[in-house]
Amino acid sequence: MKPIIQATQVQFNYGAQVVLSGVDLTIHPGEIIGLIGENGAGKTTLLNLLLGLRTVKQGQLTVFDQRPGSMISKQKIGSMLQGDLPIRGVTVKDMLELAAVQYPNALKPTDLLAELELTPLAKRRLNALSGGQLRRVTFALALIGNPDLLFLDEPTVGMDTNAQQAFWQRINALKAQGKTMIITSHYLPEIQAVADRICLLQKGQIAFQGTFQALQQQYQQVEITCQTALPAATFMDLPGVTAVTKTGLQLQISSEAGDATLGALVPFLAQLKQVAVKRESLADIFVHLTKGAVA
Numbered sequence: 390m391k392p393i394i395q396a397t398q399v400q401f402n403y404g405a406q407v408v409l410s411g412v413d414l415t416i417h418p419g420e421i422i423g424l425i426g427e428n429g430a431g432k433t434t435l436l437n438l439l440l441g442l443r444t445v446k447q448g449q450l451t452v453f454d455q456r457p458g459s460m461i462s463k464q465k466i467g468s469m470l471q472g473d474l475p476i477r478g479v480t481v482k483d484m485l486e487l488a489a490v491q492y493p494n495a496l497k498p499t500d501l502l503a504e505l506e507l508t509p510l511a512k513r514r515l516n517a518l519s520g521g522q523l524r525r526v527t528f529a530l531a532l533i534g535n536p537d538l539l540f541l542d543e544p545t546v547g548m549d550t551n552a553q554q555a556f557w558q559r560i561n562a563l564k565a566q567g568k569t570m571i572i573t574s575h576y577l578p579e580i581q582a583v584a585d586r587i588c589l590l591q592k593g594q595i596a597f598q599g600t601f602q603a604l605q606q607q608y609q610q611v612e613i614t615c616q617t618a619l620p621a622a623t624f625m626d627l628p629g630v631t632a633v634t635k636t637g638l639q640l641q642i643s644s645e646a647g648d649a650t651l652g653a654l655v656p657f658l659a660q661l662k663q664v665a666v667k668r669e670s671l672a673d674i675f676v677h678l679t680k681g682a683v684a
């Protein structure tokens with residue numbers, strides 16, 4: 390399948406500050422990419438390059454086989470960027486109608502408002518919306534052109550819990566329709582749940598690209614808990630073990646090589662009860678990978 394986005398050795402700098410370097414990225418139709426990284430890692434800059442708002446300094450970047458910012462790619466992309474402030478004096482419905490005329494396959498504003506449960510806000514001026522309401526309207530603006538490709542930069546910031554749930558339901562529905570998305574978020578459980586692939590940017594470089602499962606496999610930190618009468622010392626020297634604590638019968642083993650440690654526990658299994666293994670979440674792994682790295 391032909392990729393929608395192809396980045397080869399992309400580099401970008403603001404003056405002397407290199408913000409992105411050596412970025413290779415291929416995104417296929419229907420994929421959801423979770424773009425994560427610390428503050429200042431270069432996520433928004435990458436989205437700006439993909440939108441043609443900034444120009445690549447070195448390397449190649451194509452979107453729908455075109456240079457970023459071309460008319461064809463503009464008509465196929467919907468974006469929700471940080472600090473997006475549409476014209477604030479107009480009403481929600483008028484804003485959507487103004488936006489709709491720019492796209493050949495636009496959705497009907499009233500239908501979209503109904504689908505996103507925004508009809509009660511249709512006649513409200515944008516400057517009379519709360520922060521979370523404005524974010525939801527900005528999402529509607531990203532969808533109005535019925536885009537094939539969506540860039541969503543920290544989309545749920547400011548949304549209340551109900552709005553966030555409705556947002557992720559909508560994202561799953563869009564995924565089912567085959568839309569392609571790049572989503573950045575600092576709420577990593579959201580990214581873990583929705584992304585087909587994670588792309589971790591560190592100081593402007595891609596430090597990891599792949600499924601969450603592949604990241605978990607690469608990062609073998611696990612916590613094993615169980616009940617046993619065996620002394621803690623039995624487990625200290627097993628492969629991968631970094632710490633062992635025991636309180637009463639309750640044993641906790643920390644390991645940096647989960648598969649190796651679990652394998653070495655097999656001979657003891659008859660003496661271990663209620664064994665539980667907790668693998669690291671995306672948020673845990675992110676902390677380990679970025680700890681001490683200042684962007």
Ligand SMILES: Nc1ncnc2c1ncn2[C@@H]1O[C@H](COP(=O)(O)OP(=O)(O)OP(=O)(O)O)[C@@H](O)[C@H]1O
Binds near residue numbers: 403426430431432684
């Ligand atoms: N207009 C600009 N002029 C100069 N430097 C900039 C400009 N915009 C961003 N930068 C710098 O580029 C780097 C990358 O910024 P970017 O906004 O892409 O990071 P980010 O990963 O999106 O961060 P965050 O998670 O905080 O949104 C940062 O060091 C930032 O200070």
